[in-house]
Amino acid sequence: xxxxxxxxxxxxxxxxxxxxxxxxxxxxxxxxxxxxxxxxxxxxxxxxxxxxxxxxxxxxxxxxxxxxxxxxxxxxxxxxxxxxxxxxxxxxxxxxxxxxx
Amino acid sequence: xxxxxxxxxxxxxxxxxxxxxxxxxxxxxxxxxxxxxxxxxxxxxxxxxxxxxxxxxxxxxxxxxxxxxxxxxxxxxxxxxxxxxxxxxxxxxxxxxxxxxxxxxxxxxxxxxxxxxxxxxxxxxxxxxxxxxxxxxxxxxxxxxxxxxxxxxxxxxxxxxxxxxxxxxxxxxxxxxxxxxxxxxxxxxxxxxxxxxxxxxxx
Numbered sequence: 555x556x557x558x559x560x561x562x563x564x565x566x567x568x569x570x571x572x573x574x575x576x577x578x579x580x581x582x583x584x585x586x587x588x589x590x591x592x593x594x595x596x597x598x599x600x601x602x603x604x605x606x607x608x609x610x611x612x613x614x615x616x617x618x619x620x621x622x623x624x625x626x627x628x629x630x631x632x633x634x635x636x637x638x639x640x641x642x643x644x645x646x647x648x649x650x651x652x653x654x655x
Numbered sequence: 656x657x658x659x660x661x662x663x664x665x666x667x668x669x670x671x672x673x674x675x676x677x678x679x680x681x682x683x684x685x686x687x688x689x690x691x692x693x694x695x696x697x698x699x700x701x702x703x704x705x706x707x708x709x710x711x712x713x714x715x716x717x718x719x720x721x722x723x724x725x726x727x728x729x730x731x732x733x734x735x736x737x738x739x740x741x742x743x744x745x746x747x748x749x750x751x752x753x754x755x756x757x758x759x760x761x762x763x764x765x766x767x768x769x770x771x772x773x774x775x776x777x778x779x780x781x782x783x784x785x786x787x788x789x790x791x792x793x794x795x796x797x798x799x800x801x802x803x804x805x806x807x808x809x810x811x812x813x814x815x816x817x818x819x820x821x822x823x824x825x826x827x828x829x830x831x832x833x834x835x836x837x838x839x840x841x842x843x844x845x846x847x848x849x850x851x852x853x854x855x856x857x858x
Binding site for chain 1: 703
């Protein structure tokens with residue numbers, strides 16, 4: 555029998571991996587978006603685990619809405635990425651520093 | 656160790672390994688493929704948690720549409736090879752230490768003393784005629800019908816925003832001019848030409 559704490563620890567590990575990926579990545583913004591996806595999947599695993607163990611379907615419904623929002627976020631993010639590549643000629647994280655405050 | 660636990664640890668292992676390979680791979684296309692493997696493992700774990708509909712949605716929508724979109728963008732953009740050298744600045748050891756501390760702390764909080772089997776007992780499996788999709792659909796179309804429609808509107812906004820952002824103007828666009836269409840005369844459209852057949856009496 556797999557307990558709830560094992561699911562939660564697994565999703566916290568995945569969450570931290572996604573966080574490290576965002577912090578250390580300098581190559582391109584596409585990997586940043588993928589790390590955000592990884593973090594969202596970790597959080598969704600939390601929702602699904604609690605939904606199963608508490609016997610409430612509301613958690614799964616919330617996961618469905620998170621997936622919808624994440625899909626639209628990816629579509630717009632990749633569109634912005636294409637625009638950035640057209641104007642800068644690169645999608646490296648280092649070239650996005652033109653907005654100096 | 657039961658069969659369910661063995662399956663859980665196998666898929667968890669692949670989930671963690673493919674996530675690590677995703678953030679440390681130098682090639683962006685390989686990173687997308689590792690993320691696909693991570694999503695498959697996550698979907699397997701969700702099936703273990705009896706969330707069949709969401710697992711299928713994760714594979715169909717995420718792997719089938721979103722990850723393919725990522726691959727398309729990676730293949731369309733010519734990613735400079737010289738930027739790959741510049742990754743992993745001096746932040747890496749510090750971040751790894753911070754991440755390990757976060758994992759240890761979360762494991763202490765989420766450990767078996769708070770969320771173990773004696774606190775949250777494993778619920779009984781549903782019978783064979785239980786349908787996850789039916790239960791979710793009953794919730795979607797009754798209690799959560801307004802959020803459901805809002806999600807549809809959100810997807811429409813995402814389509815419009817993505818098209819508006821990347822659309823380039825006036826190249827190869829076939830647009831309609833109503834006034835020209837209304838003012839057209841018959842002589843603009845039909846041209847009468849008289850064809851003279853060769854006369855056969857010349858022989």
